[in-house]
Amino acid sequence: MRAWGGDEVEQAVTDAVAVLRTAADRDWEGVRAARLEWSCRRTAEHVAGDLISYAGQLAGRAQNAYVPFEITLDEGTDNTGALEVIEATGRLLSAAVRTTPREVRAFHPYPFRSANREGFAAMGVAEVLLHTHDIAQGLGLAYEPRAELCEDVLTRLFPHVRPGAAPWPTLLWATGRGELPGRAPVTGWRWSNPLVLPAGRLVLEGVTPAAARDLAAGGDGGFAWVADGPFHGTREAAGMLVKAYESGVHRPEWGMFVLVRREDGRAVGGMGFHGVPDEDGCAEVGYDLAPSARGHGHATEALRALTAWALARDDVRRLFAKVERANLPSQRVVTRTGFVRVEDAGDLLAYELRP
Template identity: 60%
Template sequence: MIPMGGDQVEEAAAHASKALRAAVELDWSVKAGGLDWSCLETAEHVAGVLVAYAGQLTGRATDGWVPFEVAFDEGSGPDDAIRVLESTGRLLSAVVRTTPPDVRAYHPYPSGSADAEGFAAMGVTELLLHTDDITRALGVAARPPAALCEAVLARLFPQVQPARTPAEQWETLLWATGRGVLPGRARRDGWRWHNALSIPAGRVVLREVSPAAAADLAAGGPGGLRWIEGGPFEGTRRAAEMVTKAYASGVHRPEWGMFALVRAEDEVAIGGMGFHGPPDEEGVAEVGYDLAVAARGCGYATEALKALTGEALTRPGVTALLAVIEPENSPSQAVVKRAGYTRVSDRAENHAYLRRA
């Protein structure tokens, strides 16, 4: 799976430009496919969204949308619209490339903010989908690159089972956004994309790991992170492998997967923490964590577990969190105790600790 950033935004804008130029002589006053806007209005919407995303990041907006709009000049036609899309695509690409990884700006789904990768993925999605809306209405073929579709699905739709082959990536993205049908899957009438969570925890930040990043970690890569010496530790890579397998099987649930522990002061990743899956039928989810050796004994795990526990216990239907720890792992047992977990009946040969809502 490819990453998501400025290069992908430019690739999506180039795809849109090429596809739309094949229809530049046609009537853009007709309604775009499935929308109430004309084709020209749809292009104006995309340009406005791309600039809005760039504005959110550059303005570091945290409590709402930066209050401005983008509109084509009166009398603008298809060629003008394409030029604006090319320009606004490059604008968002440049902003994404220069935005630090710790910056998050307001976006409503799902938790009120998104990082630069998230805004890049949303920009790519807008370009791909609305280019298709326009070209379908005008009778022009415009199939986007499969790798771009794969990257969008892994970043914004981690709850969706991925396509089986590259040839099915575009159809899967259309299905995920309520625009198409897939054999064996019910049509989606309502949908929302998912931006990775970021949970502050004192000296560290818990950053939700996307399926794409998890796949890289499981394969021995850094997962897009800068790691402390000796990291990531083996437990973090095993957790990433669990996320990768769950995503491939269509059972991965955002917010109930893996988080990277990143030091706030220097953006260095020091470990992983997260869940073994969503809560069971009784509302209990199992939590686990792993730190690189160089980061142990500093209190990072306790701070992170307190924050993750507090956030998770506010989610609907959650009754408790469970931690299962080997008897000889006394440092880990001390962490869960400091985070408010209490000892309950053992699980097989391991000690079990519970924190109730």
């Protein structure tokens, strides 16, 4: 899977500016941007501010808050000048995305307080697409971004949204800007960057539908794997995630994580849940490792971190795991984590973990 983000930010900005430049000689300050409370001019300045802010988060490696600065356009800057600022800040974000290592994460509040370079790129693209739509509506301009950019945003920032017949109307609906047949109007929304959990020598990185599609199709999902990874169980789990996403039942924190070694950034396996907790507060876990990564305690470290996160939640009362009777190493992993065997079902043994 190729590195995603830098080219897409520039493409979104280029297309948006080309449309808005056709109306640069009009009054943007006195025209409201669609359903927003802002004027078209204020909305354009907001886009530039978001792009430079995201670039600053990545470049500054901010961990606990936004880097404390704002962008201000010089007094007397006209609409053409504002568009030039959007182009410049878009290129700055693109450069930050291209030069930031994939393992770097920086602060963003929604929903798990961090994002990586791909997340900031996707948020930048989303800001450009959505607010260009707002300005274009206010000015009476025709605007429809490239379908692939809209789908890129949906599969990275809206994993909880069931895909629609076309990605642009779906993105507008998901952000309260449009309607979709058979779906209730959206009145409040947030996008969702993946959950990341520290686990000793490892980091558990949440997998987006975009990455899962690539993994299920035989790609690397954007991760740098050990030579014999990912193992087939990880690809199967990725396929299950894609099906859940396409059905509209995927919830990112109850999906799949890739296990990444801190020492070298190599992905060694996959771990996650088979779905959200049921009405009794029970969730099933599963995992696998590339053969070369087995026997080093990685699965135990990862499972302890994942189960501790899950059992600390109010909606989880027990966790469940099924292990093949012949898989003695996996049985040792669950028992070292604290699971207790509760059922013998032929070739499978069932284990349970409670708070």
